[in-house]
Amino acid sequence: MTKIEAPTTCPSCSSVLEDVNFLLYCRNPHCGEKALKLIEHFAKTLKIKGLGPATIVKLDVLHLEELYALTLDDIAHALGSDRLAVKLVEELERSRTAPLNVLLPAFSIPLVGKTATEKLSKVCTDIEEIDYELCRKAGLGEKTATSLCDWLENSFIEVSLLPFSFEFEASVTPSTTLGVVCISGKLTSYKTKAEAHKLLQELGYEVKTSLTKDVTILVNESGVESAKTTKARNAGVTIVTNLTEIIGE
Numbered sequence: 001m002t003k004i005e006a007p008t009t010c011p012s013c014s015s016v017l018e019d020v021n022f023l024l025y026c027r028n029p030h031c032g033e034k035a036l037k038l039i040e041h042f043a044k045t046l047k048i049k050g051l052g053p054a055t056i057v058k059l060d061v062l063h064l065e066e067l068y069a070l071t072l073d074d075i076a077h078a079l080g081s082d083r084l085a086v087k088l089v090e091e092l093e094r095s096r097t098a099p100l101n102v103l104l105p106a107f108s109i110p111l112v113g114k115t116a117t118e119k120l121s122k123v124c125t126d127i128e129e130i131d132y133e134l135c136r137k138a139g140l141g142e143k144t145a146t147s148l149c150d151w152l153e154n155s156f157i158e159v160s161l162l163p164f165s166f167e168f169e170a171s172v173t174p175s176t177t178l179g180v181v182c183i184s185g186k187l188t189s190y191k192t193k194a195e196a197h198k199l200l201q202e203l204g205y206e207v208k209t210s211l212t213k214d215v216t217i218l219v220n221e222s223g224v225e226s227a228k229t230t231k232a233r234n235a236g237v238t239i240v241t242n243l244t245e246i247i248g249e
Contacts, residue, residue: 035062045106099169111144121168185222
């Protein structure tokens with residue numbers, strides 16, 4: 001069997017790669033390919049439509065500050081289309097409202113993803129409050145907390161002037177609990193489980209991703225008697241075949 005050797009240098013700029021938890025990172029801030037990938041990841045995380053790899057290359061931007069400094073005329077000239085330019089400007093304008101819950105994962109900080117930022121949103125309100133002790137209090141691991149604090153100390157200044165509030169969007173905490181809901185399988189009444197989860201929480205239900213002992217309602221819209229459904233039925237859990245029965249139309 002041929003042994004595959006991990007690369008030691010960046011294929012774009014030849015800088016030495018850094019191994020962080022078995023993931024390789026190029027730390028050269030001037031690496032062109034890395035800059036493009038960072039913007040691509042940012043656009044994908046913030047769901048900025050029309051800002052794919054080819055468009056990023058056409059816009060000839062290597063930093064997020066340059067992206068948000070582009071005018072409608074700049075974009076139209078780069079893309080050769082007024083229509084596409086208008087749509088992209090609208091998307092960029094919409095992205096300015098993104099909360100810190102979404103922004104932090106978008107900045108490609110090693111080990112810092114959606115789970116970490118959701119934990120942080122429960123203990124602080126904005127980026128200025130974050131420090132190592134608060135990260136640990138929020139439940140972040142030592143390596144994740146260190147990675148985030150290093151980024152805040154050394155790299156945040158590069159994006160601090162971007163048009164964002166850098167404030168967390170607090171998780172919805174219902175004042176009363178109408179029941180504990182678990183959704184089994186795919187939904188037909190809603191496009192995504194995330195959409196259904198959010199609405200259920202806003203109405204006052206607690207949502208669990210697994211069938212725990214405190215679940216009072218199991219939603220199964222597939223019509224298939226899964227093992228989870230059978231277990232819930234035997235435990236006396238209410239089985240709902242259409243989510244609108246508890247959410248309403």
